[in-house]
Amino acid sequence: MPAALEFSRDVYDAVVVGGGHNGLVAAAYLARAGRSVLVLERLGRTGGAAISTRPFAGVDARLSRYSYLVSLLPDTIVRELGLRFAVRKRTVSSYTPVVRGGRPTGLLVGGDRTRDSFAALTGSDREYAAWEAFxxxxxxxxxxxFPTLTGPLPTRAELRARVADDATWRMLFEEPIGAAIERHFTDDLVRGVVLTDALIGTFAGARDPSLAQNRCFLYHVVGGGTGDWDVPVGGMGALTDALADAARGAGAELVTGHEAIRIDTDGETAEVAFRTRDGEGRVAARQVLVNASPQALAGLLGETPPAPAEGSQLKVNMLLRRLPRLRDxxxxxxxxxxxTFHVAEGYAQLEAAHQQAAAGRLPLAPPSEIYCHSLADPSILGPELAARGYQTLTLFGLHTPARLxxxxxxxxxxxxALLKATLAELDAHLDEPIADCLAVDAEGRPCIEAKTPLDLERELRLPGGHIFHRDLSFPYADGTTGRWGVETAHPNVLLCGAGAVRGGGVSGIPGHNAAMAALGR
Structure with a gap:
């Protein structure tokens, strides 16, 4: 199938492989700079993992099916690309239920009740003071x-000088984050709430010497310079729809149902072979930006792939007729x-779950965290569901590596079995089973779906189901990275997916940085 029959040009300035949010960011920046851009997307729609869908048959509820909150997306990207997209702040940061002295209670963080909640849980102001200082x-x-994430990579020394606090640098970049948590806090529940940010999508213990948990913690607390996790208005698909509009509006061509199968390059020009339902074709480009995993990039180039990645999460979407009553x-x-509603996430519970999973067993008390998108943004529900008080719940389970x-x-x-055990841990803090609150779809089935790492690998081609494509890296040059952290061994092939340095999360940062590298900025 000749490319000329498919596309408007024989040769493009840039071909972007993959129409997820990072690929769309890269395409929009390049097209706005006057480059001719073609985006090849394998699936029948753009958006990748950052989409909104109606997963329950006959039910008018549009859920952020995979990724669900926004923290790392810089305002500069929204502003520079003119995105019609907004987020809403959550008035409560987290609530963590627990039973103390035979009585249901919990820790509420956010708003004007935080200090009193700490005092009621721990019996003093010590942990609250430690929390504020930490x-x-x-x-x-x-x-x-955070401002360095959209510029050329600083060296380790430059970033350390910018942080300008040796104690903070040590606890974030040099010693296992568990050491800092244990040094600052004494209450097991408080310790656990802090540790959760080091474990989202990352399989590691609090004192893992690899510091994988530190890198995860860092990316979860630096977003926007505040660490706030915000609700995307209209769901995550509203962001990628806005990005697709921005890319098209700037002149980029976006085609779906086109799967890239090989990249041939001599360092100055390249050809991308692709497959469609009707056959195969090739398109030429001066530069190729790959919005896929490092493993997929290696496959396209015919090179040896990096070490396998392994995701470690359970993603559950639910639609409820009403929110459940709490024991507290x-x-x-x-x-x-x-x-964020934390379940079974005390410090000792998290460590026990990690040890059990590392030994090849499902955690006996699976830890998870939950939030309700529709409380902040009811627009994702149809008018009738909203009027009847329906709500969505998103659950993210920890310490469930693909190997299990x-x-x-x-x-x-x-x-x-894992879903049943996870919901049982939630039910322990409810005054009614969560199953009694579930809505049903048009065929009478409960509105609940669960995705394991293997499901994510099959549906989205995330290697090992890893939501970051591979373990996160510290945001500085380490001698093996290029100027922007997106470069490959081929001068005209760039990695713009989550596996780039400073990738991971719904940020658009790898897409931005790959575009800047392509433009020579």
């Missing part, structure tokens, strides 16, 4: 680190679920 340090460092009557469910899930029918049985 996160005061983090906020200062975040405000200094001091907190309104609308308040508890509007932030066998292939075939055994996979589904394992997933079902």
């Amino acid at each position: 996160y005061g340090r983090i906020r200062t460092a975040a405000g200094r680190i 009557r001091a907190v309104d469910p609308r308040q508890a679920f509007s932030g 899930f066998p292939a075939g029918a055994a996979h589904d049985a394992t997933r079902d």
